[in-house]
Amino acid sequence: MHNDTPTRIVLIRHGETAWNAERRLQGHLDIDLNEEGRRQARALAAALAHEHVDVLVSSDLARATETAKALGEATGQPLYIDGRLRERCYGGFEGLLYADIAARYPQEFAAWQARDVDAQLPPGQNRGESFREFYDRVLGAVLGWAEDNPGKSLAIVAHGGVLECIYRAALGLSLETPRDFKVLNASVNRFTVQDGKLALVSWGEVDHLRPAVLDDI
Numbered sequence: 001m002h003n004d005t006p007t008r009i010v011l012i013r014h015g016e017t018a019w020n021a022e023r024r025l026q027g028h029l030d031i032d033l034n035e036e037g038r039r040q041a042r043a044l045a046a047a048l049a050h051e052h053v054d055v056l057v058s059s060d061l062a063r064a065t066e067t068a069k070a071l072g073e074a075t076g077q078p079l080y081i082d083g084r085l086r087e088r089c090y091g092g093f094e095g096l097l098y099a100d101i102a103a104r105y106p107q108e109f110a111a112w113q114a115r116d117v118d119a120q121l122p123p124g125q126n127r128g129e130s131f132r133e134f135y136d137r138v139l140g141a142v143l144g145w146a147e148d149n150p151g152k153s154l155a156i157v158a159h160g161g162v163l164e165c166i167y168r169a170a171l172g173l174s175l176e177t178p179r180d181f182k183v184l185n186a187s188v189n190r191f192t193v194q195d196g197k198l199a200l201v202s203w204g205e206v207d208h209l210r211p212a213v214l215d216d217i
Contacts, residue, residue: 091128
């Protein structure tokens with residue numbers, strides 16, 4: 001049966017971690033939210049508590065599941081976990097500050113910065129993925145959830161790289177173009193999917209993260 005109602009996706013980046021704050025690359029390394037990240041998760045959950053959500057899904061990394069659990073408690077939704085929604089695996093870059101990556105792996109760092117989407121990453125604790133491998137994995141996961149839940153509202157909690165991939169897919173941007181758009185911690189980003197095609201509705205909503213203003217003083 002053809003469903004004329006588009007599937008709605010609220011795509012959320014996890015709250016801040018200590019490594020985000022110091023510009024240390026996480027990839028598949030499992031880092032918890034910091035105090036600010038937990039505050040962001042609570043603020044996000046409060047902002048979305050009254051929105052209709054049919055399905056709540058998260059990456060299996062702690063920084064995403066912690067953020068998603070706060071939302072699940074606010075909306076009463078069970079949480080589904082999908083490892084395909086993980087951040088890109090950066091191999092030997094993982095755990096390093098950006099400045100250290102440039103010093104230790106100058107050629108690979110240059111290829112990464114030049115947006116060589118098929119460049120291989122140096123081996124590390126985990127096997128690195130090229131940007132194209134990562135993009136295909138993420139797009140398959142998000143479109144798969146949409147296809148399985150036609151006409152429903154999905155909240156998906158994932159990572160900066162995942163949001164970048166879905167933004168590129170929705171706008172038809174080449175994978176080689178620079179990332180000239182911000183991907184913010186605990187931001188709300190809205191898309192629709194119809195006939196397997198993503199469209200962008202809104203990007204980078206972060207008003208809910210402003211500390212509450214006491215206006216009765």
